[in-house]
Amino acid sequence: MELAVGASAATLKSLLSKLGSLLAEQYTLIRGVRGDIQFITDELASMQAFLSNLSKCKKSHDDQTEDWIKQIRDVTYDIEDCIDGFAHRLRPDPRGSGWLTTVRRTLYEIRTWYTRRNVAAQITDLKNRAEQIGNRRRRYGVRDPEPGKGNGLAAGLTKQDAADHQEITCELVRIKQPVGPDVEHLGKWIADNDMKKLRVLSVVGYGGMGKTTIATEIYRRFGPQFDCRAMVTVSQNSDPEIVWRNILSQLKQQAENGVKEGKDSSTDSTMERKIPVVGSILSCLWHPCRNEEDDGSTWQGRHGQNHQAHLVGDTLSRVKNNGEQHGTISEKKTTVTGSTWSRLITLFSRKEGVDGVQQIQAELRSYLKQKRYLLLIDDVWSESSWLYIKKCFPENEQGSRVIVTTRIQAVAATCSPRDNKELHLLHPVKLLDDEEAKDLFQKTLEECKGAGYNQLNHRQVPDRVWKMCGGLPLAIVTMAGLVASDKQQGGHKDWNEVCESLFPEKEVCHKPEDFMRIINHSYHDLDSDLKTCSLYLSIFPKGRKISMKRLTRRWIAEGFVSEKQGLSVEVVAETCFNQLIERKLIRPVEHNSSGRVKSCQVHDMVLEYLISKAAEEDFVTVVGSHWSMPAHSNKVRRLSVHSSDSKRAQHVDSMNLSHVRSLTVFESLDKLHFKSLKTGMVQVLDLQGCRGFRESHVKVSDMSEMVLLKYLCLRRTDVKNLPRNIHKLEYLETIDIRETEVQRLPATVGKLKRIKNILGGDKRARKTLKLPREFKGTTRTLRILSGVEIAEGSTTAASDLNYFTGLRKLAIYKIHKSEDIFKDLLSSIQYLSGYSLQTLKIDDESSEFHKTLDSMSSYPTDLSTLELSGMLLKLPTWIKELNRLVKLTLSATALRTDNLKVLSNLGSLFSLTFSISEKEDPALGAIVQKNKSESGGKIFFPAGEFSKLKLFRIFVPLLPLLHFSRKAAPQLERIELRFKRFEGLNGIDNLISLNDVLLTVDGKRSEPTKSILHDLKKASVSSKYTLIVNEAHD
DSSP: OOOOOHHHHHHHHHHHHHHHHHHHSOOOOOTTHHHHHHHHHHHHHHHHHHHHHHHTOOSOOOHHHHHHHHHHHHHHHHHHHHHHHHHHHSOOOOOOOSHHHHHHHHHHHHHTHHHHHHHHHHHHHHHHHHHHHHHHHHHHTOOOOOOOOOOTTTTOOOHHHHHHHHHTTSSOOOOOOOSSSOHHHHHHHHHOTTOOSOEEEEEEOOTTSOHHHHHHHHHHHHGGGSSEEEEEEOOTTOOHHHHHHHHHHHHHHHHHHOOOTTOBGGGOOOOGGGTTHHHHHHHHHHOBOSOOOOOOOOSGGGTTOOOOOEESSSOBOOOOBTTBOOOOBEEOOOOOBTTBOOBOOOOOOOOOHHHHHHHHHHHHHHHHTTSOEEEEEEOOOOHHHHHHHHTTSOOOSSOOEEEEEESOHHHHHHHSOTTOTTTEEEEEOOOOOHHHHHHHHHHHHHHTGGGTGGGGTTSOOOTHHHHTTTTOHHHHHHHHHHHHTOOOTTOOOOHHHHHHHHSSTTOOOOSHHHHHHHHHHHHHTSOHHHHHHHHGGGGSOTTOOEEHHHHHHHHHHHTSOOOBTTBOHHHHHHHHHHHHHHTTSSEEEEEOTTSSEEEEEOOHHHHHHHHHHHHHTTOOEEESOSSOOOOSOSBOSEEEEOOOOHHHHHHHHTSBOTTOOEEEEOSOOTTOOOSOOOGGGOOEEEOTTOOOOOTTTOOGGGGGGOTTOOEEEOTTSOOOOOOTTGGGOTTOOEEEOTTSSOOBOOGGGGGOSSOOEEEOOBTTTTBOEEOBGGGGGGTTTOOEEEEEEEOSSSBOOGGGGGGOTTOOEEEEEEEOOOHHHHHHHHHHHHHHHTTTOOEEEEEESSSHHHHTGGGOSSOOTTOSEEEEEEOOOSOOGGGGGOTTOOEEEEEGGGOOHHHHHHHTTOTTOOEEEEEOOTTSOTHHHHHHHHHHHHTTTEEEEOTTOOTTOOEEEEEOSEEOEEEEOTTOSTTOOEEEEEESEEOOEEOGGGOTTOOEEEEEEESSOOHHHHHHHHHHHHHHTTSSSEEEEEEEOO
């Protein structure tokens, strides 16, 4: 197998930057050490150039070359650890002149002599290793790579590249029909009301054939006809109890919040069973101890056991979750020396017994018993798993249906036996024929037109490119992405040569193993930066929706991307993300209302390949993955925990965790043990969605020991406070505490010199984040400040916002009513608008602040996003001047025909939303009713305006009659409406670009609403747009 060069090259590049910074600082070093550092820097630069040339070589590497690359990787990792440790153990020398500075410098040298001596010894040893690696290459004749042409972004990212890849994301994820299969036929079988008994549809086919695409399309199109529905991914290692909990959680969420299209709650990490997770992990991070025990129990065998473990600290209080029994955990303290912590954690397996399993089974059966339900169970791998999971699906007489996807014919036959075709249907997915394959290839290319596809029109791509894919949809899409990304200067690829190298002598892709040749070629066609970014995707579990912002911020924290050609690091990171979309290595699944990609997914076959490459490179170590990949080293750099059991616990127990830079937790760690994790080396800590973050489990103040931490995500955990001495995290760039109980930042947060993003509050729950008065110390670096409350007293004053001249996004969730606050806030908005402010969001419950918006002497004309929520009775007069505005969200109290006329001339507007929160003052509904009367009972959409509008949304209890004039909104592609009562939708056929209409009814439909929806459905049958009606049950 060819070694993954990309991650090694990217690590080298990051390390060279650190070494350069280290030499630039004035450190007092043992004699000769500075020369050793310079030697290491020069040697690594030569190695980087060698790896760069190696990545362009078309031929596979021989064993000698692969072994030499591994040696480079290992010494690079060790040098990076040494340099990072050096940087935070020593500070730059005291600067200045005079006798006082001399005394201070002398005392500093005496105090740090032992540390500097140790650092010098490490650097000398690493210098010798680097020198030996170079000599070994010459001694054993590792050949230089043959000259080759660069690929991808080898020549460097340009502003035009960034512009192209930013532009292609300003669109909506359209509802696409699967290519080939007869979804309509299968859907009618699913939706047949005459058959009241439970029916099971099994969709079978090997990976990449589109099973999940077919099943999801049926689920999406026919799901609204059912009382409730849920979609879960099972996979090989799923615990049936977790599957049941996922289904029940999703069903309950629908009842509370309404149906969300195609949501898979197996990707939602807020499950109730995760109570012990975070306390367990963080205890291992922060509490040292000497001994460990392993109860040896399996995941399935843990029920009914009374297992206790000895941990560090005081005895933890009992925890109760959904009726599960609980035990106690005790801790023993020991001492800590320096920054190296010796750790052990034995996680507590709760005493649940059979009653815990029976409880969730009974609850799920009871919930489904009287309902017509639709369940999509994706990727079932064994007959026994299906038979066990199925136990909780009542065979009621309500016309319920279950859709199962699987790769295994025997499993499909068990799910849908052929002896009863009325109740069971087995649908084998077929490969695409030539016409369907060509159509899919061409459509995929056209999707990439914004990223350079137009440059391909002057030349003919041979049919061999898609024909060699053998009708496998995933292979066809991947090859189309590869073709679309071919924009090399001075010539293009010889695609016949590429096809011959992949499938000689007219061979075609017949099975998943053959597809790996295509994905391997596509991966090696990436430049080193993109290779590293793609390998990082292996951190996330199969089927997981991956947030673009979460991913790119983590890339930045890890040092995988940097500023180029005058472009900010954020723009470079998003451009890399968009290039992976163009390459079809990731698939966008959600766009935000600004038209940019919000989240993506990785196909499981692509993810399998990336995980194997990441393991081969010792880049990421995954615990509890769907695939078992052997580690090539016992040193762990990035640890991602998907799930756990006793067998995996023993494996983790043997790992060397003293080098871990990134820790990500997705599920329970009930049985895992850690012994050697150093908090001082962790740069990324991501615990998003892990519940059970209790003070009784772990001291939050110990988080400040992670002195190299750059990215901290505690979103949707139940943490209540951040450490008071958080200022010790001097490298921290991102704090994400959204949807937590944290209501106030500690005063020392103002001392964070590198902080860029502070994300807090919970808009739906109307929770806010209060800022300390000392907060203005972060003025130079802060870019995003979200979820804050502006108040008088001990918090940051509105006038202090003037200091944040680098602020690009400001989201205020609450404003205290005060003339002084209003005046100062308006002044701050005007001032910041003259610098970098692009996004402004303000929620004003009283409408008093909104009334003052016209009093500004200068207007924020450079805004790209504006949101004015709460009670908005009158539009600011300057809103029509916002010619750069892309996204506009207004309170539905401003929904009037005359206001639409004012907004219609905004030439850059991509999305327009009118909304009233479910929990807001009922009086707002009365204002909407009044606006309706004053508009003559109808809301008219003006003709010939809104030239670039693609998304129009309204979320109100009572939705007046909407009328679209002829030639209105010529580019409008999607309408989303949510309501309790609906008075109609006229002129929808006048929207020439309309693709999707999504209607969501809150609660039971009234007869007038039901009649209107029936007429709309009937009219949509012969129309070009897709109409979807969801019903959200209260």
